[in-house]
Amino acid sequence: MGKKSSHVSLRPRLRVIRGESIALGPGKVDLLSLVGKTGSIREAADRMGMSYMRAWTLIKTMNACFKKPLVEAVRGGSRHGGAMLTEHGREALQLYHQMEKGSLAATKLQWKKLKRLLED
């Protein structure tokens, strides 16, 4: 891993399409992941530098694309306005991350060859 590998990179951006909507893509998955970590849509939105409204819209789109919601509001308790991933949400997130890893692994050989063609 020399200078070159930090300069060129391969990014697989997987998009799961349902009808006219993007059910899951890199941005939505990052958001899901942060909601899971922080337990808050507002906190997740802040960390991604997006508005709460934007985050909420993305989550509404995701929820509508799946048979069961991926994110649900946590009512009551000390954490007002909190949210959490449902089991469905954790499963979707895990499958997406596995696909990302699989995609990177599967492209390794060609990527090595392609890197040689790229300018340093």
Add this chain to the structure above:
Amino acid sequence: MGKKSSHVSLRPRLRVIRGESIALGPGKVDLLSLVGKTGSIREAADRMGMSYMRAWTLIKTMNACFKKPLVEAVRGGSRHGGAMLTEHGREALQLYHQMEKGSLAATKLQWKKLKRLLED
């Protein structure tokens, strides 16, 4: 392949990044492919619904990212303003397509599971 599989789909969009530039991505690769097929940047741009200037800018970016140009102008001959892929260009295009195929193949199992979570 029933109704469902036409309604939901997985699109791996691979991006090859060099420094601040996208050396290759889905759009650039489609353009490359069309230049190879049509032998003309103008014709390729038309088919993609983009301006000649836009196509030319994308090609300049690609050419600058690689050690050797991927596309070169064809001077003289009957096809004024024609262009062709160089050997370097054909190789890059082939490697990218192989990576796309590999990526799809590698995600098949998880995609099957994820599809089951998606709304019909």
